Amino acid sequence: MKVFRFLFKVLLWFIGISVIWVLIYKWVPVPVTPLMAIRTIQQNNMQETIIWKHNWVSIDKISKNLQLAVICSEDQKFEKHNGFDVKAIEKVIKNSSEGKKLRGASTISQQTAKNVFLWPGRSWIRKGFEVYFTFLIEQLWSKERIIEIYLNSIEMGNGIYGAEAASKFWFHKKASQLSKQEAAAIAAILPNPLVLKASPASSYIQNRKNWILRQMNFYGSFNLKNPK
Secondary structure, eight states, X not given: OHHHHHHHHHXXXXXXXXXXXXXXXXXXXXXXXXXXXXXXXXXXXXXXXXOOEEOOOOGGGSOHHHHHHHHHHHOTTTTTSSSOOHHHHHXXXXXXXXXXXXXXXXXXXXXHHHHHHSOSOOXXXXXXXXXXXXXXXXHHSOHHHHHHHHHHHSBOSTTEESHHHHHHHHHSSOGGGOOHHHHHHHHXXXXXXXXXXXXXXXXXXXXXXXXXXXXXXXXXXXXXXXXX
16 A cells, blocks of 8 residues: 555656746756767767757747758658647558557657657657656647747757757758758758758759659648637
């Protein structure tokens, strides 16, 4: 009985702390993520030059081109879903049962939850925490805040984190000044930013850029304003 009481208290403490943590980031910029720390440790252990470029900027200082490019590249249902793309998840489960090649079904909300609050990995435990934090941020943040934190936190190159650092590194300009072509190039490397390069673009990246640009034209305008 004591064990159950102890576990119940631990659960309550975890829920309380996690909710406060998420609420803090509703207004406060995210200074560091677990992945940033992990990459730095990896670079240090391999005796490589430590690279850590991260410059937080507000959403109004990130080009709409980049906002649209990552939505079209990573999660075209972002504005409509509640954190999870059910149809995409069902497709992954079906492909898995049929032995087909698996493709990710993570939404921008899920990626944000993973990047900001968790560690990289594919364990069921981490996935469970990802579901929990995704639910929290969808309830407590606006869509605009989610995309703002996503674009300021994701890895966009070796030691390059966030839109402002990536824009300066790849194209020597501010994130607010990115063209459609440049935004699509950055979005194109997100599946594997440690290997792929936004500039100069390989034939593979150029093909992805062209696909993203077509999707941007099809998608049209978007509005992430949300009263939450």
